[in-house]
Amino acid sequence: xxxxxxxxxxxxxxxxxxxxxxxxxxxxxxxxxxxxxxxxxxxxxxxxxxxxxxxxxxxxxxxxxxxxxxxxxxxxxxxxxxxxxxxxxxxxxxxxxxxxxxxxxxxxxxxxxxxxxxxxxxxxxxxxxxxxxxxxxxxxxxx
Numbered sequence: 001x002x003x004x005x006x007x008x009x010x011x012x013x014x015x016x017x018x019x020x021x022x023x024x025x026x027x028x029x030x031x032x033x034x035x036x037x038x039x040x041x042x043x044x045x046x047x048x049x050x051x052x053x054x055x056x057x058x059x060x061x062x063x064x065x066x067x068x069x070x071x072x073x074x075x076x077x078x079x080x081x082x083x084x085x086x087x088x089x090x091x092x093x094x095x096x097x098x099x100x101x102x103x104x105x106x107x108x109x110x111x112x113x114x115x116x117x118x119x120x121x122x123x124x125x126x127x128x129x130x131x132x133x134x135x136x137x138x139x140x141x142x143x
């Protein structure tokens with residue numbers, strides 16, 4: 001993938017987007033599907049969306065809780081990448097991609113990771129990779 005990226009990068013972001021746009025769509029669909037499978041097995045994970053959990057964490061852990069919460073927000077939003085992409089594509093396509101694909105896929109995947117850990121606490125060592133097994137693992141894990 002990196003060789004392909006460097007081979008076409010001199011042509012500009014448009015050609016990179018043509019190649020990696022579909023790849024990223026498949027990636028987000030794959031991580032959403034893997035998360036959804038785990039959520040179906042452990043639907044109690046939906047309770048993690050209750051904002052009282054986050055508020056309780058911040059209150060209980062003081063400034064450390066606030067800093068961790070800030071880091072989580074940055075991880076989920078990918079704010080730096082969105083601002084960089086906004087100059088290339090504009091607000092409308094970024095907003096559509098974020099709310100239509102990226103955010104739902106990330107939420108399903110993160111909830112799926114939590115569901116996997118609920119089902120098997122040993123999965124805490126690598127919850128992302130614990131979502132997929134067997135032949136479905138190679139496209140996710142290939143480096």
